[in-house]
Amino acid sequence: MGKKLLIHNDHVPNIHTLDVYRAHGGYASVEKALKTMTPEQVTEEVKKSGLRGRGGAGFPTGLKWSFLAKPEGVPRYLVCNADESEPGTFKDRYLMERHPHALIEGMITASYALGARNSYIYIRGEYFYVHRILEKAIKEAYAAGWLGENILGTNYSLDLHMQIGAGAYICGEETALLESLEGKRGNPRIKPPFPAIAGLWGCPTVVNNVETIAAVVPIVNNGGEEYAKIGVGKSTGTKLISASGHINKPGVYELELGLPVEEFIFSEEYCGGIRNGKKLKAVVAGGSSVPILPAELILKTAKGEPRLMTYESLGDGGFITGTMLGSGGFIVMDEDTSIVKNLYTFTRFYHHESCGQCSPCREGTGWMEKILQKFINGTANESDVDLLWDIQSKIEGKTICPLGEAAAWPVAAAIRHFKQEFIDIAKKKKFDDVSHYSRLNKNVVA
């Protein structure tokens, strides 16, 4: 049984209320930080912990905090990125739904470390009911004196604001999020300057993922060194993984980084194996934008070592034979799944969510979708595979924000590992969807 730090109180009834949360040790990190530590000491603990951003990029959180500019007389902001919209990722929702106070506690402690007087939680529009849960929890926290003026009688004051987005994936990109938070169109900004220098309203800002902020709580409570003991190498601590797809037990799991992928998929404690006794075909390990890997490469690296759930092990082999831990959106596909159809779905998503600012993404995502539509219609030619490859290579790395890469990587990986599937469709001029889903919908008139 792995150690749990974020959702260890999952079984406790009413853990979403302040009283129950407090009775189970909640808000201890705020007490410890505000009463016994300086902001620098909190940052130091986070650095020692080796915590890496849980939103997808995996950037060391302590380092990100230390980049924050601190000019005199200029406010600083902490913004929590709760715009979780990556297909396959739903871990932040789970955390906020069930443990809203864990996020609020983390926000207070982190805001104290960064010296923020006002902090924000930017939550995606589709999570409207989660917004309500959090609002309620914030009210409770205000009433109990955890937020507002002079928290715990210290001279630290913090106001926590919530802003609900309008349902755009692009607003999960940190500068687009800041634009949206400022009331503008959610377009990514051109960097530099980075938010650490000029973020929200031109002031120094740190944008962190929900899970990252929640992880600050155990780090402060137990010490950074204790946290760093969990995990392997530079992948420290625990990670929430949202497992979905053709597995027996889809859901959100907290695991110690370093767990073998094979154990995660097949053990009863986690995913419980592939459903209906089918074979594993492929896995998208970290949310829809990371490269898909076929079964043999997700279980073992190209060198034949067992693949572990860590940033390094999943990334082993680069994009040729590896992938990324990403946001932890673990999508499992069984032998009946059509990679082409799956790719079509992903590409349609990125086309729909492109903001339209820069040419490669605006035009390229739509073009790729149209070509993939040809495969679904059974009208594609073999040359279309090469064309797709070329288009994705011309989007990747040429765009303002990482959405371009997010759209290009799945296309590249699907062709890299499953080219034959594309060619078979092009040769047969027919697309046979034998997936469970399509069987279910056989009699449904579209």
Added chain:
Amino acid sequence: MKVTIDGIEIDVPKGTTILQAARMIGPKVAPPAMCYYTKLKTSGGYCRTCIVKVTKGSTANPTPMPKPVASCRTEVMDGMEVQNFTSPDLLEARKGVVEFLLINHPLDCPVCDQAGECHLQDLGYNNGSVKTRYEFKRREFDMIDIGKYIKLHMTRCIMCFRCVKVADQITNNRVHGVMHRGDAAEISTYIENVIENDFSGNVIDVCPVGALTDKTFRFKQRVWFTKPVEAHRKCDKCSGKVRLWFKGEDVLRVTARKDQWGEAEDFICNDCRFEHKRKSDWVIEGPSPISHHSVISQNQYEHLNEKEVEILKHQKALGFMNYDKRP
């Protein structure tokens, strides 16, 4: 600060962008730019045609940049080394960007008023492919009426955002902007609205394509059959320094004067642009500097006197409006 672009070193002040530094060296190394506009703050970064490869970040940190960068929005560092026309990978990447800009462009150049002075035409000529690989229906938009002076033909737009920035920075009220997103994004007014203020006509000059054209000039004449002449008048709203486009003795069009990079030297008011179309309204200064490579320069100045020819030669030597075919 010293920066080397395509092997040519130049000393530039701090805060100079790679694009500006390249333009200082000259057209030989300057990347094309479709959305950047020197006079418009925060412009650039969108079209991605000006991308360059930074092979050495700076003397202090020589690591190359992992991805191509938008030269218009990246400031030079001391000791930076940049490749533009000397990097085959980069040229291939730029070709990709140009292809993206063209796949949904109607390519209706034969009936487009911008033809002959269109930056997308030049860009496509220099970097495009002969054949399109796009086999689907191209994007089309409905026409929107934005007033008596300007025609908005959104289908031709490449989303450079210049006209939005002109409205924000030059005029006193912006009534148009970007609606929708992704490849459905369009320049439009929120609830059909007329774009009308003293400086609205400048959106025509900054538009790199034929998306915003002058209604008083539309379909009057192909630009290469008109003769550009520099002229001025006393104007209390703007500098009054303009370029007149003659056909015979008639002024068909008034525009801002464009520099070597196709950017307006001075923004002009609507009064000068739309309401003064008689030769007698203006003090004529002489022929406009146009690159001899431009279609507009063809067969225009055979009647010039000796002095005018000298001026023109001098201006050509300076490389005005030079869109040479590049390697």
